Amino acid sequence: MSFPTSDLTAGLRVPAGAVDLVAIDTDAAPGFDGKRADGEAALAGMAVELADLQERLFAQGRSDGRRSLLLVLQGMDTSGKGGTLRSTVGLMDPQGVRITSFKAPTPEERSHDFLWRITKALPPVGLIGVFDRSHYEDVLIGRVRSLAEPAEIERRYDAINQWEAELAAEGTTVIKCMLHISAEEQKARLLARLDDPSKHWKYNPGDVDERELWPAYQEAYEVAIERTNTEVAPWHVIPADKKWYRNLAIGTLLLDALRDLDLSWPVADFDVEHEKQRLQHEKPL
Amino acid sequence: MSFPTSDLTAGLRVPAGAVDLVAIDTDAAPGFDGKRADGEAALAGMAVELADLQERLFAQGRSDGRRSLLLVLQGMDTSGKGGTLRSTVGLMDPQGVRITSFKAPTPEERSHDFLWRITKALPPVGLIGVFDRSHYEDVLIGRVRSLAEPAEIERRYDAINQWEAELAAEGTTVIKCMLHISAEEQKARLLARLDDPSKHWKYNPGDVDERELWPAYQEAYEVAIERTNTEVAPWHVIPADKKWYRNLAIGTLLLDALRDLDLSWPVADFDVEHEKQRLQHEKPL
Numbered sequence: 001m002s003f004p005t006s007d008l009t010a011g012l013r014v015p016a017g018a019v020d021l022v023a024i025d026t027d028a029a030p031g032f033d034g035k036r037a038d039g040e041a042a043l044a045g046m047a048v049e050l051a052d053l054q055e056r057l058f059a060q061g062r063s064d065g066r067r068s069l070l071l072v073l074q075g076m077d078t079s080g081k082g083g084t085l086r087s088t089v090g091l092m093d094p095q096g097v098r099i100t101s102f103k104a105p106t107p108e109e110r111s112h113d114f115l116w117r118i119t120k121a122l123p124p125v126g127l128i129g130v131f132d133r134s135h136y137e138d139v140l141i142g143r144v145r146s147l148a149e150p151a152e153i154e155r156r157y158d159a160i161n162q163w164e165a166e167l168a169a170e171g172t173t174v175i176k177c178m179l180h181i182s183a184e185e186q187k188a189r190l191l192a193r194l195d196d197p198s199k200h201w202k203y204n205p206g207d208v209d210e211r212e213l214w215p216a217y218q219e220a221y222e223v224a225i226e227r228t229n230t231e232v233a234p235w236h237v238i239p240a241d242k243k244w245y246r247n248l249a250i251g252t253l254l255l256d257a258l259r260d261l262d263l264s265w266p267v268a269d270f271d272v273e274h275e276k277q278r279l280q281h282e283k284p285l
Numbered sequence: 286m287s288f289p290t291s292d293l294t295a296g297l298r299v300p301a302g303a304v305d306l307v308a309i310d311t312d313a314a315p316g317f318d319g320k321r322a323d324g325e326a327a328l329a330g331m332a333v334e335l336a337d338l339q340e341r342l343f344a345q346g347r348s349d350g351r352r353s354l355l356l357v358l359q360g361m362d363t364s365g366k367g368g369t370l371r372s373t374v375g376l377m378d379p380q381g382v383r384i385t386s387f388k389a390p391t392p393e394e395r396s397h398d399f400l401w402r403i404t405k406a407l408p409p410v411g412l413i414g415v416f417d418r419s420h421y422e423d424v425l426i427g428r429v430r431s432l433a434e435p436a437e438i439e440r441r442y443d444a445i446n447q448w449e450a451e452l453a454a455e456g457t458t459v460i461k462c463m464l465h466i467s468a469e470e471q472k473a474r475l476l477a478r479l480d481d482p483s484k485h486w487k488y489n490p491g492d493v494d495e496r497e498l499w500p501a502y503q504e505a506y507e508v509a510i511e512r513t514n515t516e517v518a519p520w521h522v523i524p525a526d527k528k529w530y531r532n533l534a535i536g537t538l539l540l541d542a543l544r545d546l547d548l549s550w551p552v553a554d555f556d557v558e559h560e561k562q563r564l565q566h567e568k569p570l
Contacts, residue, residue, distance in 0.1 A: 059486040086378045093371045094379050095386065095417070132380070183570050194561050200553040201344040208563055214570040268485040276479050278493055285468050285499040 003042060007031050009256045012236040012249060014229050019222040019237075026182040027241040032248060039244040043251045047091045050255055054128060056263035058096040061126010063266030066171040069257060070122065070129045071250070074136050075179030076217060077207045078189035080246050081132045084179070087247045088254070089130050098123050101132040114138040114156065115163055122167070128254075135160060136176075136224055143220045144213050157227035168232035173257050176233060177250065178221060179240040183214050288327060292316050294541045297521040297534060299514050304507040304522075311467040312526040317533060324529040328536045332376045335540055339413060341548035343381040346411010348551030351456040354542060355407065355414045356535070359421050360464030361502060362492045363474035365531050366417045369464070372532045373539070374415050383408050386417040399423040399441065400448055410456070413539075420445060421461075421509055428505045429498050442512035453517035458542050461518060462535065463506060464525040468499050 008031030032039060057067060071089075073081045089097055100121040109117045115135055123129030139156050142148050148156075164174055181189075190207065193199040210217070229235045236253060240246040293316030317324060342352060356374070358366045374382055385406040394402045400420055408414030424441050427433050433441075449459055466474075475492065478484040495502070514520045521538060525531040 062486055082380060085380050090375070090379050094375050094382060094384055095367060095370050097379060099379055101380065187564055187567075190564055191561065194557055194564075197553075198550045200557065201347055201551045203553070203555070203560070205555050205560060205563075208560065208567075212567070212570070265483045266486045268482075268488070270488070270490050272479055272485070275488070275490060275493065276476065278490075279472055279475055279479075282472075282493075282497070285497070 002045065003032060003034075005252045005256055008249065008252045009236075012238060012253070014225055014235040014237055016229060017226065019225045019229075021180065021218050021222055021237070024180060024237050024239065026180050026185060026239050028239045029242060029245040030239065031252075032245065036242070036244045039242075039248045043088065043091075043244075043248045046251050046255050050091050050251065050258070051093060053255070053258035053261075053263055054092040054096045056265060057128070057258065057261065058093070058126045059266050060263060061124065063269075065266070066125055067173070067261055067263075068123045068125050068127055068129065068171065069173045069254075069261075070131065070167065070175070071254065072131045072134045072136070072174070072176040073179065073250075074134060074140070074177065074221075075240065076181060076186055076214075077210065078186050078193075079179035079181045079240050080243055081179060083243060084247060084250050085130065085132060087243075088251045089128075091251065092128065096126070097128045097130060099130045099132065102134060102137060113159075114142075115159065119163075122172070125171070135163075136228075139224045139227075140217065140220045141210075143223070144216045157224070160228050161230055161233075164228070164230065164233035173261065174233035175253050175257055176228075176235045177253065178225065178235065178237050179246060180237050181240045183211070185241045186211060287330065288317060288319075290537045290541055293534065293537045294521075297523060297538070299510055299520040299522055301514060302511065304510045304514075306465065306503050306507055306522070309465060309522050309524065311465050311470060311524050313524045314527060314530040315524065316537075317530065321527070321529045324527075324533045328373070328376075328529075328533045331536050331540050335376050335536065335543070336378060338540070338543035338546075338548055339377040339381045341550060342413070342543065342546065343378070343411045344551050345548060346409065348554075350551070351410055352458070352546050352548075353408045353410050353412055353414065353456060354458045354539075354546075355416065355452065355460070356539065357416045357419045357421070357459070357461040358464065358535075359419060359425070359462065359506075360525065361466060361471060361499075362495065363471050363478075364464035364466045364525050365528055366464060368528060369532060369535050370415065370417060372528075373535045374413075376536070377413065381411070382413045382415060384415045384417065387419060387422060398444075399427075400444065404448075407452070407457070420448075421513075424509045424512075425502065425505045426495075428508070429501045442509070445513050446515055446518075449513070449515065449518035458546065459518035460521070460538050460542055461513075462521045462523050462538065463510065464531060465522050466525045468496070470526045471496060471499075 011031040060067060073084060075081055085099060118135045139153055143153050168174055193203045225235045238246055238249045296316040345352060358369060360366055370384060390402065403420045424438055428438050453459055478488045510520045523531055523534045
């Protein structure tokens with residue numbers, strides 16, 4: 001099933017100005033008319049083009065290209081960051097993708113500016129970097145848990161905008177996504193983890209402590225998105241109660257971003273005919 | 286199609302003693318009776334179990350596990366290291382896999398012992414590390430191109446054995462594979478790259494210079510495999526003229542190695558019933 005991908009992409013992009021997450025239905029499927037099976041088929045139908053464009057990006061990186069792509073995934077616990085990596089990012093060649101999962105910063109990381117460890121994890125030219133959590137934690141949990149002074153949190157929004165603008169100027173397409181689930185959906189997913197012994201390892205009692213701060217987190221997201229929703233590094237809010245839609249939406253954003261790069265194959269910097277002759281007339285090995 | 290995977294794995298393992306690569310048919314499919322379609326189906330049939338075991342390894346790594354896995358891929362140019370990563374390693378969750386492609390060492394890397402950069406790339410506990418080229422380059426091109434004194438090359442075989450034995454003792458399963466193609470197959474693959482503009486970026490005239498040293502490389506492989514073919518880090522020679530067999534063989538080696546780890550799901554270190562109660566009786570958010 002094919003569909004107008006650019007409509008879906010445009011619909012997920014957060015308009016400039018104040019953000020009201022409550023007004024964005026977590027269970028919707030904006031820009032896509034079909035049901036689950038259609039959505040899964042549509043994502044599967046993108047796999048060949050996604051892989052082809054990713055390989056072109058990689059090939060340009062090996063040549064004189066300067067482009068790379070950075071996908072930032074944020075969201076509350078159980079919102080599906082890991083599932084997105086498996087189901088959507090996993091459609092591309094793992095050689096061309098660099099995934100970084102950010103945990104609570106180590107003492108060494110804390111001794112540096114908050115963007116230090118993030119900068120180290122940036123994708124090299126030609127690669128697609130994926131951040132599972134990111135520098136946004138420093139204005140999300142950082143704000144909710146008062147891990148830094150209010151003035152420092154304020155400074156960070158501007159620092160992020162400047163840092164992302166530099167990234168974009170150097171040739172990195174930045175796609176920022178909040179996977180948006182409802183509190184009820186999170187509760188159902190946490191209970192499902194508790195019901196399945198093969199999922200107990202994913203469960204951390206501390207996650208419920210964070211859950212109790214749900215309204216404060218939603219507000220922190222709203223402020224962070226509003227303050228860092230720039231032309232060169234725009235935010236997308238992805239309704240994520242439906243896993244199939246979340247996967248389709250991220251796949252679509254990746255596909256449209258890669259299409260926009262207008263990726264041609266690098267032209268040979270050697271004499272193709274000469275090389276053919278060399279091989280065809282080589283001495284016996 | 287199911288088949289006795291342990292027979293295939295055992296058949297690829299190089300016996301102790303001298304190695305004669307010429308005696309190993311690059312176009313064979315040892316341990317597997319079927320044709321290409323059967324082999325592709327057999328690999329696809331492994332995907333669910335591979336992904337499940339990989340997730341268990343990852344889950345143990347997040348708990349008190351100490352196991353990891355390291356797949357070392359070596360082979361002449363065009364032998365299919367990249368294709369293996371895409372088609373076989375790509376069957377697993379990219380979050381649980383860490384791929385490192387080793388190029389010619391940088392000046393900083395050259396200023397350290399040859400194992401320095403390799404050690405830095407080892408997979409953390411719970412992950413599957415994959416090396417596309419490795420420390421073996423230091424006894425392969427290192428030997429063929431005389432990049433180090435003969436005494437240093439000699440020292441390296443022992444250093445590798447000691448280093449790999451330590452790795453294994455720490456809980457890393459080490460699987461070493463040489464993707465074995467014929468010189469004729471390489472020629473055909475290089476010519477195919479030249480014939481296809483979308484593959485020119487993969488072609489490097491220097492590869493043909495290396496090709497002219499084919500017998501010296503084969504001998505260097507034979508010596509390296511013999512000298513470093515240990516019980517804890519055994520070598521496998523994978524007939525790789527047939528891409529489908531190469532993929533199936535690597536998938537089978539991974540599957541058997543993961544099965545041998547006897548991976549159970551970590552047991553919850555919290556009170557499951559208490560957590561359910563907490564969630565079910567929480568205050569309104």
